[in-house]
Amino acid sequence: MLIVITGPTAVGKTKRSIELAHEMNGEIISADSMQVYKHMDIGTAKIKKEEMEGVPHHLIDILEPTEEFNVFKFKELCNECIRDIESRGKTPIIAGGTGFYIQAVLKDVDFTEAETDFKYRAELEALAENEGAGALHRLLSEVDPEAAKEIHENNIKRTIRALEYYKLTGEKISEHNQTQRMKKSGIDYKYYVLNMDRSKLYERINLRVDLMREEGLIDEVSKIFEMGVTDGMTSMQGIGYKEFVEACRMKDESAPLSEIYSQLSGKDFDDIFEKIKIDTRHFAKRQLTWFRREEDVIWIEH
RNA sequence: GGCGCAGUAGCCAAGCGGUAAGGCAAUGGUCUGCAACACCAGUAUGCGCCGGUUCAAAUCCGGCCUGCGCCU
Numbered sequence: 001m002l003i004v005i006t007g008p009t010a011v012g013k014t015k016r017s018i019e020l021a022h023e024m025n026g027e028i029i030s031a032d033s034m035q036v037y038k039h040m041d042i043g044t045a046k047i048k049k050e051e052m053e054g055v056p057h058h059l060i061d062i063l064e065p066t067e068e069f070n071v072f073k074f075k076e077l078c079n080e081c082i083r084d085i086e087s088r089g090k091t092p093i094i095a096g097g098t099g100f101y102i103q104a105v106l107k108d109v110d111f112t113e114a115e116t117d118f119k120y121r122a123e124l125e126a127l128a129e130n131e132g133a134g135a136l137h138r139l140l141s142e143v144d145p146e147a148a149k150e151i152h153e154n155n156i157k158r159t160i161r162a163l164e165y166y167k168l169t170g171e172k173i174s175e176h177n178q179t180q181r182m183k184k185s186g187i188d189y190k191y192y193v194l195n196m197d198r199s200k201l202y203e204r205i206n207l208r209v210d211l212m213r214e215e216g217l218i219d220e221v222s223k224i225f226e227m228g229v230t231d232g233m234t235s236m237q238g239i240g241y242k243e244f245v246e247a248c249r250m251k252d253e254s255a256p257l258s259e260i261y262s263q264l265s266g267k268d269f270d271d272i273f274e275k276i277k278i279d280t281r282h283f284a285k286r287q288l289t290w291f292r293r294e295e296d297v298i299w300i301e302h
Numbered sequence: 303g304g305c306g307c308a309g310u311a312g313c314c315a316a317g318c319g320g321u322a323a324g325g326c327a328a329u330g331g332u333c334u335g336c337a338a339c340a341c342c343a344g345u346a347u348g349c350g351c352c353g354g355u356u357c358a359a360a361u362c363c364g365g366c367c368u369g370c371g372c373c374u
Contacts, residue, residue, distance in 0.1 A: 071334080151333090152342055155340060161336095240338080287338090293332090
């Protein structure tokens with residue numbers, strides 16, 4: 001039996017997952033796209049060593065912020081962990097807020113066929129830049145009209161992926177998605193989603209972001225910028241970090257982040273933390289939309 | 303007390319006689335290799351209040367209320 005415990009950011013998943021691990025003799029596998037990164041502790045609200053209460057945690061702190069990560073990698077690593085934990089007679093508990101990752105494991109979605117074609121991606125990005133999202137989308141309409149219908153013209157990122165998939169595999173992504181959706185994984189799991197009153201959740205988020213500032217998020221970000229991360233990296237899309245990147249870019253579009261960082265003032269930081277609150281609330285809302293759509297979830301209000 | 307300016311959605315704000323732009327927030331949704339990503343859709347029978355002019359008023363006129371500034 002596989003246990004999944006998830007919910008919007010700041011509902012209290014971490015605390016609940018530890019309780020669960022004690023009750024069920026379990027180990028925790030983090031399903032979090034940002035907590036995989038070392039050095040990003042405060043901004044990702046990563047669990048602290050002492051909070052683990054001796055419960056083993058997997059897939060936390062496994063990468064440098066300069067490294068790439070994605071669903072495919074997550075799924076492989078997660079499955080390894082599950083096998084390992086079960087072989088030792090313990091219960092695997094997936095805990096974390098990245099719904100897409102959880103879905104990949106529970107539905108056993110097949111990602112192996114297509115790699116990333118960076119040259120082709122760059123070409124398509126240039127096309128969208130120069131001739132507009134419409135031109136790019138028309139390209140997709142020609143090879144895969146079904147996918148074109150499903151993906152909105154303005155969604156350049158997904159349009160590119162669909163085109164890339166077709167080029168790499170010769171198969172339409174709409175057909176691939178169709179077969180994946182029909183698939184039954186056969187995995188025995190319990191999928192719990194923690195939730196609470198929306199306004200209460202938002203209050204907790206605001207409070208948590210204030211706490212992050214007190215705990216030294218500003219210094220943490222400074223150190224990460226020193227490590228040479230750049231705008232486009234996966235790690236810098238994380239809430240609590242990307243707002244700093246954006247603020248730097250408003251001042252200077254091309255200089256290294258670590259250089260611009262020293263020019264930020266107290267007012268800039270105030271604005272950044274306000275933006276982090278808003279982005280986090282939006283995120284929580286999107287997470288809830290995702291979980292509402294998933295089948296087999298067991299909602300827990302608290 | 304007098305004079306001037308302002309009052310449009312939760313917030314900011316355009317419109318200045320022809321039937322309420324836009325942005326943010328809030329809300330709902332999409333998602334199958336960057337997902338803490340990317341993207342989409344609604345949201346004022348009404349423009350401080352009352353009356354008047356007009357075929358037609360958020361727009362013009364009068365009074366009142368509130369805020370800001372200046373004067374006494």
